Amino acid sequence: MAEIKLNNLTKRWGDFIGVDDQSLHIKDREFLVLLGPSGCGKTTTMRMIAGLEEPTAGEIWIGDRMVNDDLPKDRDVAMVFQNYGLYPHMTIFDNIAYPLKVRGTDKSEIRPRVEKAAEQVELTEFLHRKPKALSGGQRQRVALARAIVRTPKVFLMDEPLSNLDAKLRVTMRAELKHLSRALQITTVYVTHDQIEAMTLADRVAVMKNGIIQQLGTPDDIYNNPANLFVAGFIGSPAMNLINGSVTDGMFVTTGGTRLVPVKSPDREKAILGVRADDMHVHEAGQGDIDVTIYAFENTGESTLLTVQWGKQRVIARGDRHLRKDQDDVVGISLNQDHLYLFDPETEDRIEM
Amino acid sequence: MTGKQKKQIFGAIQTALILIAMFIMLVPIIWIFLAAFKSHVDVYQLKLFFTPTLENFSVVFDDPYRLGEKLLNSTIVAFVTILFAIPIATLAAYSFSRFSMRGETLMLVTILATQFVPAVVIILPFFVMFRDIGLLDTRLGLILVNLAIVMPFAIWMIKGFIDGIPMDTEEAAMVDGSSRLQVIRNIVLPMAAPGLLTSAIFCFIIAWNEFLFALILTNKDAVTLPIGLGLFKGEEGDLWNLLSAAGIIIMAPMFVLALMIRKYFVQGMTMGAVR
Amino acid sequence: MRDNTLKYLLVLPAVLVVFVTAIWPLIEAARLSFTVGRLNRPGSLDQYLGWENYLWAFFEEPAFWNSVWVTAIYTLLTVGLTTVFALGLALLLAPGGRLRSSAQALLILPFAMSPALIGVSFRFMFNPEFGLFDAFFGIVFPPLADVSWLADPQLALAVVVMADVWGWIPFLTLVLIGGLASVPRDTVEAAQVDGASGWRVFKDVTLPQLAPVLAVVVILKSIFSLKTFDQVFMLTNGGPGTATQTLSHYIYFNGMKYGQIGYSASVAWLMVIPMIFLTYAYAKFVFRKADQ
Numbered sequence: 069m070a071e072i073k074l075n076n077l078t079k080r081w082g083d084f085i086g087v088d089d090q091s092l093h094i095k096d097r098e099f100l101v102l103l104g105p106s107g108c109g110k111t112t113t114m115r116m117i118a119g120l121e122e123p124t125a126g127e128i129w130i131g132d133r134m135v136n137d138d139l140p141k142d143r144d145v146a147m148v149f150q151n152y153g154l155y156p157h158m159t160i161f162d163n164i165a166y167p168l169k170v171r172g173t174d175k176s177e178i179r180p181r182v183e184k185a186a187e188q189v190e191l192t193e194f195l196h197r198k199p200k201a202l203s204g205g206q207r208q209r210v211a212l213a214r215a216i217v218r219t220p221k222v223f224l225m226d227e228p229l230s231n232l233d234a235k236l237r238v239t240m241r242a243e244l245k246h247l248s249r250a251l252q253i254t255t256v257y258v259t260h261d262q263i264e265a266m267t268l269a270d271r272v273a274v275m276k277n278g279i280i281q282q283l284g285t286p287d288d289i290y291n292n293p294a295n296l297f298v299a300g301f302i303g304s305p306a307m308n309l310i311n312g313s314v315t316d317g318m319f320v321t322t323g324g325t326r327l328v329p330v331k332s333p334d335r336e337k338a339i340l341g342v343r344a345d346d347m348h349v350h351e352a353g354q355g356d357i358d359v360t361i362y363a364f365e366n367t368g369e370s371t372l373l374t375v376q377w378g379k380q381r382v383i384a385r386g387d388r389h390l391r392k393d394q395d396d397v398v399g400i401s402l403n404q405d406h407l408y409l410f411d412p413e414t415e416d417r418i419e420m
Numbered sequence: 421m422t423g424k425q426k427k428q429i430f431g432a433i434q435t436a437l438i439l440i441a442m443f444i445m446l447v448p449i450i451w452i453f454l455a456a457f458k459s460h461v462d463v464y465q466l467k468l469f470f471t472p473t474l475e476n477f478s479v480v481f482d483d484p485y486r487l488g489e490k491l492l493n494s495t496i497v498a499f500v501t502i503l504f505a506i507p508i509a510t511l512a513a514y515s516f517s518r519f520s521m522r523g524e525t526l527m528l529v530t531i532l533a534t535q536f537v538p539a540v541v542i543i544l545p546f547f548v549m550f551r552d553i554g555l556l557d558t559r560l561g562l563i564l565v566n567l568a569i570v571m572p573f574a575i576w577m578i579k580g581f582i583d584g585i586p587m588d589t590e591e592a593a594m595v596d597g598s599s600r601l602q603v604i605r606n607i608v609l610p611m612a613a614p615g616l617l618t619s620a621i622f623c624f625i626i627a628w629n630e631f632l633f634a635l636i637l638t639n640k641d642a643v644t645l646p647i648g649l650g651l652f653k654g655e656e657g658d659l660w661n662l663l664s665a666a667g668i669i670i671m672a673p674m675f676v677l678a679l680m681i682r683k684y685f686v687q688g689m690t691m692g693a694v695r
Numbered sequence: 696m697r698d699n700t701l702k703y704l705l706v707l708p709a710v711l712v713v714f715v716t717a718i719w720p721l722i723e724a725a726r727l728s729f730t731v732g733r734l735n736r737p738g739s740l741d742q743y744l745g746w747e748n749y750l751w752a753f754f755e756e757p758a759f760w761n762s763v764w765v766t767a768i769y770t771l772l773t774v775g776l777t778t779v780f781a782l783g784l785a786l787l788l789a790p791g792g793r794l795r796s797s798a799q800a801l802l803i804l805p806f807a808m809s810p811a812l813i814g815v816s817f818r819f820m821f822n823p824e825f826g827l828f829d830a831f832f833g834i835v836f837p838p839l840a841d842v843s844w845l846a847d848p849q850l851a852l853a854v855v856v857m858a859d860v861w862g863w864i865p866f867l868t869l870v871l872i873g874g875l876a877s878v879p880r881d882t883v884e885a886a887q888v889d890g891a892s893g894w895r896v897f898k899d900v901t902l903p904q905l906a907p908v909l910a911v912v913v914i915l916k917s918i919f920s921l922k923t924f925d926q927v928f929m930l931t932n933g934g935p936g937t938a939t940q941t942l943s944h945y946i947y948f949n950g951m952k953y954g955q956i957g958y959s960a961s962v963a964w965l966m967v968i969p970m971i972f973l974t975y976a977y978a979k980f981v982f983r984k985a986d987q
Contacts, residue, residue: 153592435794451827
């Protein structure tokens, strides 16, 4: 068990910058999720922690040791790979036992430990099989068992659920969460799936272009996005971003609608962010503004209304019993407690 | 004519063409096969029906031909060649596959290019050198020059197989506590084993069939099977029944080996330029 | 040990072997090409005479130009014929099914047959008295019945070409079947739905996508055709006269039979030059693929 410190970590390949001078302090026993779109540097960051990639500059500390010059095998970390990285020529037992064997663990100790790990991930009956004979979910569990069979300082997980089908992913997510709470080991988890990030993390680091955009609890990044990117990346459907200006203490859309009062001083350009759930749908004439429905979608648990608002389209979530049709006119109003104002130039959040 | 009839006729033509093509492909092989079982008299007649005899196969092993010695030479030369080539090529192929090195492309192109250097260019200096140091007509000399034609194939082919092994697995082993050499031994070698065997067979066939080097470097003690074919000349010209029997002895084991590596044949011959 | 050191150590033995067995002979052959280089004359291997060997080949030796000519015709014919036949056979066999799959399986057999043995078997079959092909052609076209194929300069070359084409068709067919399999099915199906006839689908959709593979096939076959030695040696030994003497055979003959190592080394180096261009073209394909 240990904390991880990244100090001014940089990774460059020629002109391409993978990770750009980032510092991050991951606390002991914390479950930290690195979240971002592909190519944002999250996997590179993790691979540098594992020792699979050499940093161009900066320091990596695991516990009280600077590990920059340590080989992966000497860093005492365990990693679960996206494609699991199972050894196809070994049985499940040998797969799970490998980290112990290669570290010279006493033979008599190996069997009980492998069996215990297998039990924790419900693999006991498959120990004699080869990976080929297992389903995707089972292979995922083997990878997990191989990580938990010893007690490493750090767990690293690289998109471990991305190769599973949607249903299995939800089940495994819960199992992963249960396991991580039980084991209490510092974990770094890489994903591009915001739901995984929200559900699993103690803290989330949202990355883009090699830079951490925001570091905070799931609540934080959902309710207090630091900038346009985080606001747009977190939440499904994505947050609506409405172009306009701040004039005389009001946010005014480019179409000229005076929408909501804001405290911020006047500015020529501003973006108002509002989530679909914070846009309420009414009959025409009863909301703040009337709009025409561009598309009406029924998802079962709710309805989604894409509406034409001036030159922009925004999405509102309606009641699951609501029934409307394309080209109908509805009224919408905004929940004034959950609005966000951004500067379109810097993309930073502005106090409302 | 209906579309269906058209289709049937077209299909029949195709089947006929395929059968003719197969016939042409196989006739020379079958003809040698038949001749190998013909008696000295029958072979000079175009007979399809004859009394088969195994006599040719015993004659070729007797004096003065002693094909057994050539068989032994061919076997030893081909075996020792791959015994050196495959391990050396495997290490290099792993390095080429997994690391980027200074001058890597240059090395790979050079290795590829050596494959295309005419054998007759390579052999002239070797002949002079072997004459001076007494390696002419020895198996060792033959093995040495065979490495020249086998190594590039082996390196490129094995590299192809290692390229196909997912990096994940190796990285998992490294995080699990293996050193690089342990990774090669415990993970890469077992996973690449079928590929290594295929490459070994491929190189064995090449070394076994090698002709020009053996022709120039050997004349008595180290003569290999393909050169041994030149022995079967009588007063009235070629002794076709004996030549054919010897041909069968050269071909048969290669047929078996070739069928074993059928799947990788194209990949091996084109060094990955195709597929 | 760090990977940075290890990676060079791993390639070292292979690089050494390649250097000793392939690079050194090339350099040494270049050196020899500038010497008197007579096998039976001690010291002549270090006796330099400048470009004389090359000049001799160019201006004093009709036999050299003859072998260049033979090699050129031989290469042109074998590359062209093998490619065309192989493409036809590949198109016939590519669809799969029982007959076609077993035919594909049989194609491996001629590869296992060494070129020398192919030479022997063709000499056997074109024997004027009891050769199978000879009899066959005699029945199909009686005027050919008593032709001594291997005694006639033109026909002998034709037989050598035939043997080579026979030996290489299977390999190129397998390569092209692989190439055809990698042409995306949906592009072919899209053309069919769009109303193209079988020929148009082949010409407009399949062939352009097969072009890179065809290019590789042509380059590879050209390289091997230029080097041809084994079959020629066993089938005609360059004869009758020098009618089928390829460059490799000419070099072998001058170097080994006449002991003119220096002169044959210079011709050998002349032969390396077109190889360099072909290898360069081939390497481009190999590495273009690696970049994808």
